[in-house]
Amino acid sequence: MTFIIKNLPILIVITPLMFSLIVAVLSNNRLAWILSTFASFLTMIFSILLCFELSNNSNISYYLGNWPPPLGIEYVIDKVSIIPIIIVSVIGFIATLYAHNFFILEIDRNLVSKTYSLWLLTIAGLMGLITTADAFNLFVFLEISSLSAVALVALGSKMDRKALIAGYNYLILGAVGATFYVIGVGLLYGVTGTLNMSDLAQKIPALGLNKSVIVAFTFMMLGIMVKAAVFPLHIWLPNAYAYAPSPVSVLLAATATKVSIYILVRISYTIFGPSYEIYTFESLRYVLLYLAILAMFAGTIMAIFEKDVKKLLAHSSVAQIGYIVLGISLATSPGIASGFIHLINHALIKAGLFMSVVAMGYYTLKRIDVNSITGLGRQVPITFFAFVICALSLAGLPLTVGFISKLYLIKAAFMSEGIWLPFLILVSSALSLIYIWKLIEGLWYNKTNSKSEKIKELPEIYIPLLIISFLNIYFGIDADLIIDNSFIASDALISGIK
Amino acid sequence: MIDQIFGVWNYWIVFILMMIGLYIVISKKSLLKKIVGLALFQTSVFLLYITFGKIAGGTAPILTDNVNEIYSNPLPHVLILTAIVVGVATTALGLALTVRINKAYGSINENEISASDLVEYHKKYHEVKK
């Protein structure tokens, strides 16, 4: 079994990839689901093994096809990339476990197995994005993950035809973003002659204020900012999350943008880190900072006025991405660490919220909007319970993960920017309470004079949901694991700058 | 000055194609034309890469007995081969979506689509009010 340990960095990518090809040709939907669950389970096991491997050495590097870098493609797992790997694999597993009931309801029966194939392909693409240390290979995985994600989003068209438009917009914007990125990579390759990230990092500082590099940096950042849905490049996100099939919303909301933010960090700190003073100008940092603040408010305010609950959560995602980017744009060790903390925590929170909301939609067989949820809470008490926990976690109630991330984010903001920034963060999070409360209140209050019947809740739906809500509380109390690893990651990134 | 314009004419072509493509993506209302624009945009990037790889007078990088032969850098070509595949996939997916949109909405014009969504929304709203 040593070959498994030796090849873990590639196994986490090819396991879902190969299984997606097998699943695609199956005709039995249940078998497809079982195989997908198995594949995502294997991926999760491999990721966890990788975690243990990583505790012994600072990074694991893997040469694809035995070609050493900079010629060949290198896969690197270090203390930073392990965070999104764990997020994607764990959430991916839980979401796959959760997906089956929804897919057979929301998608044409003969398309279900192909849907699973796309689903695994998305996971594989995301994993590849995280592990690869080759700037061009990253583009390929970017497209693999986003094309399969677009197809998944568009599959929601059986329930609502708007899914097609949402998918189309996602495709166009995503393709433009990816092309921007690839222009940047091309320009960098033109001046340095290499595509390996660490090699790039070594060669760029020697070039000084080269215009090609500046343009390349801008293009790459812009391209990834589209993928990461950083305000104002987020417009594809709300519709894509809202009209996608339910499990897809869960998966994408919890993982896709997180991975893109991770790449944003990688580009600005790993590739351009050593020449930080020259290329990651103070001004760019401030661009990100102000965009993040705008995102916090714009996302929250849009969410307050939104009626459709899935879309509301998507708008809130925009705001939460703002928090993460804000932490990262502080460019201090506590700042980046708080960004990572919120990266993990928000994945847990949003996965839980989307899971409970789509479960309610599944039980009642209709789109959940603010008016139709009245009194639903008593019909589905377990789901409601999980929803309340995750919602309060989003609001940042103590003893939940949301509180931990808020605590560290505010501390970092206060330490580097003074009081005005924490104040803005807190005002926006107080505003976010409005839409959270609107939902909780709506679910809790009874419908006027109508006796609602209890709906039988399915264990295969509520068990993954309860796992997620438990994690929301558990990591809110025993936050050591997340906090420590985030600080290790941010220290590793910061040391690249110096 | 002349060198700035004509000496790097290949970059100018890349640049012009890129801007045309991006302009089409942004300005055209037809979903089909947007995809055409996107394809043009991506193609301009392929050209950019190939321009880097080309060495004046170079041949295909195949090993021959002549050691001193000049050959072009093969890596950008390989990369672009991948990028072309990705581009084809994007275009195919975009076209497939356009086909489905046309089936669902009876139009591929952005304005008409949003208008019909608006009509749908209002119908639903009135049903709720009744």
Add this chain to the structure above:
Amino acid sequence: MDNIILKVCTKVLFTPIILFGLYVQFHGDFGPGGGFQAGVIVAAAFILYAMVFSVEDCKVIMPPKLNFFLLALGAFLYGFVGIVGLILGDPYLSYDVLGSSKEAGQHIGILLVEFGVGLTVCNVMISLFYSFANFNFGKKNND
């Protein structure tokens, strides 16, 4: 299309086109060529057949299910060759261990991988053609 000349020519040309595709495929080891080109050439044979006869006729010789299966198989082959190398103790996608010597291993590996690429490209082309071929681009059909 009811042109008898086209039909006869297509029937005659169908096999040579595929043969040419295979030539390009296996020649790709030593000279210009390879899976991408070969796949497109083979797909062209099927597409020609479908255009001259009809898409339904083409679906008889290349059923969509088989098409999709081969598509997945090609990609699977690509990945699987990599896994074989991985099991034999080298990194993923390393073909050195496949044969008796390093060169022989590379040879076998590239051959198989390119065949997988060819298979996938060919079937992707055909399935793209299938999905767009029969579509009515007029106004909304009231079904």
Add this chain to the structure above:
Amino acid sequence: MANEFYIYLSILTPLIAFFITPLLSSNPNLRDSLGPIGGIITFYSSLNIASLYLNGEILSYTFFQINETLSISFKITGLGVIFGLVASGLWILASIYTIGYMRGNKEKNQTRFFTFYSIAIFAAICIAYSGNLLTLFIFYEILTFSTYPLVAHKQNNAAKQAGRIYMGILVGTSIVFLLPAIIIVWVLTGSLDFAPNGVLKGNISNEYVPFLLALFAFGIGKAALMPFHKWLPAAMVAPTPVSALLHAVAVVKAGVFSMLVVITYVFGIDFLTETSGAVWLIWVSSITLLISSCIALTKDDLKARLAYSTISQLSYIVLGGAIATNIAVQGAAIHIVMHAVGKITLFFAAGSIYVATHLSKISDLNGMGKSMPLTFIAFFIGSLSIIGVPPMGGSWSKFYLMLGSVEKDYLLVIYILAISTLLNVYYLLEIPAKAFFQPKRTNIQVTKHPLIVYPTFFAAMLTIVLFIYIEPLKHITNLISGNQ
């Protein structure tokens, strides 16, 4: 070890009640008896904690270490002992009263009500014994969220509106002001633990002290300083036991308790005196005190009047903290007890009037004294205690507050206290006066429930007992600011 057992006991009892109550929904008698039993156990352990504290033993217990500087831990402080005694002692009374009220009023969803009632008590006791700002904040928020289902118990539109105001102000202020204040303390001092003479001294430059104190003062929305007082009258839509719990025992007391804790254990009285960072708070709380008394005059709804009276009484306590002398803080701490007992009497009385007659307007109460003498006598005694007339307990705290302001030469404060006492006399004594001396206008059916009337009367008696039996309380309050 054995001594720390009392901390577990007092904290876990309401928590266990919280978990058991939903299981007993089919057996109302057993379910309802959990409250008094839990109250007695908690009160017993609080008494033990108090006596241990008086013997000079410092109990502390770290429940969970989040990282080196953050932990959820409990530590017994002088203020905590007082608040713990108040919360657990009045829980016994309130829970007995609640049974009578809920049954007499035939409320729906009683199980849910009792469930959240016990979790609110749990949060209040955890606040009392919390050993650092983080623990305080955590249970402060839990208290807010757990009382929401109680406030909005009726689940109609009025309850919905009130619930929104309640949550909006309490959670909003705590997030926007309190949390950054705590984080600023964390960044400045590197720790959040309470220390007998404050932790901020030497860590913050003097000109920022008023600013930080303002973040705390307005962040602790439960202390109902103007302009963040609106939630208290809004919460009046809740059933009366909830109002009693909110206004006398748990929520508002948690607010002023947190204020005092911040002033004494985070800033430190001496440090505040040195920097005179709390002077502005004296005026803000004085203004709150006067304005809310004036508003109370205008209210005809009995519970609304009591709510505004509560706002003004809370400001006494904040004022005591703001004066920042040992005696004033002592007075404030005593006032926590006195006001709790006094106000719970008034609310019990208001609730029993409502259950018996379904009247809530003061103008309708004319002449009711004859049909419910015990209730109105209790109301009268409670009012006297709030006003501060000996031999009621409330006189002690006012006495200490005045002493404190004399010590610091705040003569204006004394005038304000005097004026507000006059206002108190007017708006509180008007009610029993009307009930006893006005002719009865309407013929109203009066139905009494014994579980309501006796706790009310007992609470009234307690105010007198506390006047006589003040010594142990003085002992504890003497120890608050650390000088033995």
